[in-house]
Amino acid sequence: MSDFYSQVYEIVRVIPFGRVTTYGAIAKALGSARSSRLVGIAMNHSHDIIPSIPAHRVVNRNGLLTGKHHFTKDISMQQRLESEGIIVKDDQIQNFSSLLWDPIIEL
DNA sequence: ACAGTGACTACAT
DNA sequence: AATGTAGCCACTG
Numbered sequence: 001m002s003d004f005y006s007q008v009y010e011i012v013r014v015i016p017f018g019r020v021t022t023y024g025a026i027a028k029a030l031g032s033a034r035s036s037r038l039v040g041i042a043m044n045h046s047h048d049i050i051p052s053i054p055a056h057r058v059v060n061r062n063g064l065l066t067g068k069h070h071f072t073k074d075i076s077m078q079q080r081l082e083s084e085g086i087i088v089k090d091d092q093i094q095n096f097s098s099l100l101w102d103p104i105i106e107l
Numbered sequence: 108a109c110a111g112t113g114a115c116t117a118c119a120t
Numbered sequence: 121a122a123t124g125t126a127g128c129c130a131c132t133g
Contacts, residue, residue, distance in 0.1 A: 004130065023115055034128045040114035041131070060115065067114030 001049075004030070008042040009049060011103050015057045018084045019101035020093060022061045029103040044070055056080040063096030 007030050015021055023036040023043075032038070039058070044067075046053035056077045060066045068077040068091060078088040087094040 002131080027115085032129075034116085035130070036115040037113055037128070038115095038130050041112090043114050045131095046114095055114080058114075065114090070114060 001045075004032075004035075004038060005042045005045065008039050009046065009053055011107075012043070012046075012053050012055065012058055013051065014103075014107075015054060015101055018086060018099070020057045020059055020063070020081075020086065020096070020099050021101045021103060022059060024061050025100075025102050025104065026058065029107065040067065043067060047072075054080075057084075057101075059093060059096075063093035063100075065091040065093070 008026060011021075011026050011029055023039040024033070026039045027033055027036040030039075043053070043055045043058055046055045055067070056065075056071070058067075065077050065081075065088065071077045071080075078091065081088050081093065086099060093099060
């Protein structure tokens with residue numbers, strides 16, 4: 001796996017339980033603020049990674065679950081978030097701004 | 108090596 | 121306010 005992917009996973013893995021972050025924030029934390037798409041692609045490949053990546057804690061900048069269709073059908077992305085105490089309505093994380101965990105600030 | 112692509116964003120109509 | 125368009129950059133075939 002490329003270094004970029006590894007770095008993405010490294011950050012995603014340290015997202016605290018019950019918190020979320022955005023693709024852009026991760027990209028920026030990696031020094032490539034404009035590589036937000038690559039972060040998403042990395043998530044898409046995350047199901048190949050051995051330590052399961054909490055990809056459901058990564059959403060777009062509006063707190064919208066844009067990547068929910070890439071999850072296994074039996075357990076939805078929304079369901080995983082709700083099991084962590086995060087409220088999701090119409091693919092939109094409620095109280096998103098206060099749940100947001102910015103790796104730039106926290107690291 | 109080149110062109111196509113994508114779980115994003117920001118800017119422009 | 122709501123769509124449309126266009127950069128973005130690393131990965132893949």
